[in-house]
Amino acid sequence: LDPRTLETLGVERFGGKLERAVSAHAKVDPVSGELLFFDYATTPPYMTYSVVSARGELTHHEPIDLPGSRLPHDMAFTEHYSLLMDLPLFWDPQLLERKVHKVTYYPEMPSRFGILPRYGTNADVTWFEASPCYIYHVVNAWEEGDEFVMDACRVIQAEPGAKRGEGELARMRAFLRLEAQLCRWRFNLATGAVTEDQLDDEKTEWPTINRHKMGRTSRYAYNSMVPHYEGLVKYDTLRGTSEKYLFGAGRTSNEAPFAPRAGARDEDDGYVVTFVADANAANSSEVVILDAKNFAAGPVARVRIPQRVPVGFHSTWIPGDQIRAR
Numbered sequence: 164l165d166p167r168t169l170e171t172l173g174v175e176r177f178g179g180k181l182e183r184a185v186s187a188h189a190k191v192d193p194v195s196g197e198l199l200f201f202d203y204a205t206t207p208p209y210m211t212y213s214v215v216s217a218r219g220e221l222t223h224h225e226p227i228d229l230p231g232s233r234l235p236h237d238m239a240f241t242e243h244y245s246l247l248m249d250l251p252l253f254w255d256p257q258l259l260e261r262k263v264h265k266v267t268y269y270p271e272m273p274s275r276f277g278i279l280p281r282y283g284t285n286a287d288v289t290w291f292e293a294s295p296c297y298i299y300h301v302v303n304a305w306e307e308g309d310e311f312v313m314d315a316c317r318v319i320q321a322e323p324g325a326k327r328g329e330g331e332l333a334r335m336r337a338f339l340r341l342e343a344q345l346c347r348w349r350f351n352l353a354t355g356a357v358t359e360d361q362l363d364d365e366k367t368e369w370p371t372i373n374r375h376k377m378g379r380t381s382r383y384a385y386n387s388m389v390p391h392y393e394g395l396v397k398y399d400t401l402r403g404t405s406e407k408y409l410f411g412a413g414r415t416s417n418e419a420p421f422a423p424r425a426g427a428r429d430e431d432d433g434y435v436v437t438f439v440a441d442a443n444a445a446n447s448s449e450v451v452i453l454d455a456k457n458f459a460a461g462p463v464a465r466v467r468i469p470q471r472v473p474v475g476f477h478s479t480w481i482p483g484d485q486i487r488a489r
């Protein structure tokens with residue numbers, strides 16, 4: 164896409180080399196500039212894993228063995244490793260053979276997390292088993308000694324029950340009422356041990372961090388309160404504390420990316436930026452900017468915009484000098 168106009172420019176094949184798709188949540192290493200991503204398919208290989216250099220060349224592309232067709236939404240990476248997910252929420256395989264796509268949770272199966280060196284092959288993947296769950300979004304990951312540490316939002320009810328009276332869209336609406344909690348997994352690459360700790364009872368998702376910290380130790384995350392998006396939570400996972408800002412009755416936010424202040428040194432020296440829709444005023448939205456260091460104090464700026472932005476979209480913040488005109 165043209166980043167200024169969002170016009171479609173064409174399909175990116177990274178020099179004609181990439182024949183597979185690119186998943187949601189492709190990730191950029193802020194140090195090397197490499198783009199890391201996976202994809203998934205309904206026929207083998209069920210997953211591929213790729214690295215694209217900062218110059219836009221596909222430098223690594225590897226099929227990853229999975230026991231069947233899966234539906235991972237995100238991945239994680241550290242300075243030296245990447246993590247891929249095989250979680251027990253996927254299309255019912257029998258129905259899939261008949262081209263029916265029914266997302267089904269299999270709580271009798273474990274969650275599997277595969278860790279490989281950034282330029283590793285399928286044979287280099289170490290698979291770790293943990294309790295069954297589904298994860299949409301990873302907060303961040305980093306290395307601590309032999310451990311690969313990952314913070315992510317663990318979905319509370321992977322296959323939510325549809326409510327009566329919501330008609331034919333009931334099942335879809337149930338999935339949209341996403342509820343999750345911040346959790347930390349530790350995968351020990353030397354011993355194979357896995358620990359999994361819930362860091363907060365509050366239901367939050369759509370995590371964002373200071374992107375300069377991607378793949379490196381980080382302590383702050385900015386999450387949306389779910390399922391109603393009535394506010395944002397700033398986590399300090401080093402101190403184990405959190406702060407909250409609520410937007411007020413009828414006002415709902417979206418994913419809230421972190422924008423570092425120019426010349427910032429501290430991880431949380433910057434702004435948290437989000438779209439807020441106001442149900443009290445038709446077609447009304449604002450861009451709301453919070454000071455990340457003074458989070459609970461409320462907005463430092465509100466910018467009314469001419470178009471309502473509905474709740475629940477991904478967003479990102481990109482410094483203007485990184486958006487190249489074509």
Ligand SMILES: [Fe+2]
Nearest residue numbers: 187236299477
């Ligand atoms: Fe997503």
